[in-house]
Amino acid sequence: MHFLDPSTAPRSARPRPGGLAGIRRLVAPLAAVAALAASPRAAHADEPATLPATPQPFAYGVIVGSNEGGAGQETLRFAEDDARRVAGVLKELGRYQSADLRVLVRPRAADVARQIDEVAAKLRAHRERGEQAILFFYYSGHARANALSLGAEELPVSALRERLLMMPSTLTVVVLDACQSGAFARTKGAEPAADFSFNSVAKLQQKGIAVIASSSAQELSQESDELKGSYFTHHWVTALRGAGDADGDGRVSLDEAYRYAYRRTLASTAKTSVGTQHVTFENDLAGRGDLALTYPADAKARLELPSALDGALLVLQRPSGSAVAEVQKAPGSAVRLALPAGSYEGILRRSGRASSCTFALADGQSTTFDAGACTPIKDAPSKKKGDDDETSERSRWGAELGTGANFYARGPYTDRLHEFGYQRKLGTIDPDLPLAIRLQLGVSRSFTKHLVGVVHVSTLTTDSFERNVGAARDSFSFSSYAGVASVRAQTDLAGKWFGLWGQAGGGVGLGRSQLVIVPDQGATRTTSETHWGWVLAASAGLKVDFPRYLGVYAGAGYELAPVISNLVGDTLNVGGFSGQMGVRLRFEE
Secondary structure, three states: EEEEOOOOEEEOOOOOOOOOOOHHOOHHHHHHHHHHOOOOOOOOOOOOOOOOOOOEEEEEEEEEEEEEEEOOOOOHHHHHHHHHHHHHHHHOOOOOOOHHEEEEOOOOHHHHHHHHHHHHHHHHHHHHHHOOOEEEEEOOOOOOOOOOEOOOEEEEHHHHHHHHHHHHHHHOEEEEOOOOOOHHHOOOOOOOOOOOOOOHHHHHHHHHHHHHEEOOOOEEEEEEEOOOOEEEHHHHHHHHEEEEEEEOOOOOEHHHHHHHHHHHHHHOOOOOOOOOOOOOEEEEOOOOOEEEEEEEHOEEEEEOOOOOOOOOEEEOOOOOOOEEEEEEEOOOOOOOEEOOOEEEEEEEEEOOOEEEEEEEEOOEEEEEHHHOOOOOOOOOOOOOEEOOOOHHOEEEEEEEEEEEEEEEOHHHHHHHHHHHHOEEEEOOOOOOOOEEEEEEEEEEEEEEOOEEEEEEEEEOOEEEEEEEEEEEEEEEEEEEEEEEEEEEEEEEEOOOOEEEEEEEEEEEEEEEEEEEEEOOOOOEEEEEEEEEEEEEEEEEEEEOOOOOOEEEEEEEEEOOOOEOOOOOOOOOEEEEEEEEEEEEEEEEE
16 A cells, blocks of 8 residues: 655555544545546536547535534544535535435435435446446545444445445545544555556546545544644645645646645644544556546636735634635745635734724626735634543533432431430421432533532531420421532543543532520520531542533432530531532533
């Protein structure tokens, strides 16, 4: 198996430490092939007149995007959007026929197989008529070393590879934007293409296959909350919109798009905690050629970055705030981006400072970006998403509200009350149950996905006793509270939504006791006292996390809280066993 470094010479792929790198890297080539396949198709009535008269290959694509992972895998945020984004730029700038591009969002394994079979039937018909045809398969989502993850189902890589290798197409391109996707690229007899160029569509003479993987068999991949997509797909689409047009001919070739996306992805991921992300490529194609993937010169609206501009420009579409392009611009030559007409915001970063300005693009016009119209802004930190989403969890606060029951405390302290003739009153929940209502309010801070700091205040045991001495009646009651700082460990059992948690900590307990004496004659006398003590607490239970901000939990715990004492030295543990359930709210910074 041979891989290409886009710089110049081929080299062996090396495993890299990392995070979610594989999930998105293969998107780029797929887009490339899609555009390639679409642009040449002379058999369609809407094919541009400028294309060669030589019969061109027919092109079919199956694009799959799924945010849902299997057991133990985090739910992705942008895999499905990335699939739509790639398909969109191909149709917009790649002269691609939308009727032949099948986009499957969150499908089942059987849906993917059915679409491949339907395309295979069309390819077989073309082959019988002596026509050339191209197939590209693209997947963006979760994967394990031996299977693509489609929610609770898995699509084995070996079965998918065998199926695609048997397709009756002139050229097959497989693009996998998933963790450990390099495990797919194990086709026999593959040879490297020294300049990373596909055959020109008009010169395809024999069957070939190209596999583009966002990772090696050991690597992972990354998403960016700031870009709202994978690093690789974002830079790939930016390249196809014109940033990759190195020779300024108004077209973006496969070689140009790959080189641009490779270098920008490598530079972007070098700053993340997960580590750098390397794109790999393997092919078994005959011949060489420079294939145009997209034609930015055909766009109705364009943004021109002047030759003197120096800095990193992030272009956001308004009002959604979605990132549509990011260019690291150096002085020397102008860069033209093909974008849909509309309103945009540009975030320009240079010399460690950021500024913002708004502009509009109109059909039939080329608009020049004016850095002088931008105003300084505060630089907000971006959040990257690794394989377990730890980086986003580090920037998340939470609030918790729970209710439940405390078991009544017993011991020498209450025994002493019985010796003096006091009897417990009816329970606060049920006359026959030794339980008191419990309320708890807390604030949490996530340090990692599995480690959370929690500070909470809660009610502990509340109880009351009374006795009759002749015509006189005495009552004694107490209430108690705790403030505890804890460390919580948590893990998921089914994807991201269901799991276990356990926590332990310590803090301070407060008790209030009151003695009320009602004599048969004279005024009622009331004596109150405040008690302080230490508290140790531990609890564990189950949690259910709904998407984004809301979760629920249930659990049981125990507090050791020797807080209330009497004059003869008896101390009451106002803690004891408890059970509760509640809600947790998460807030992103």
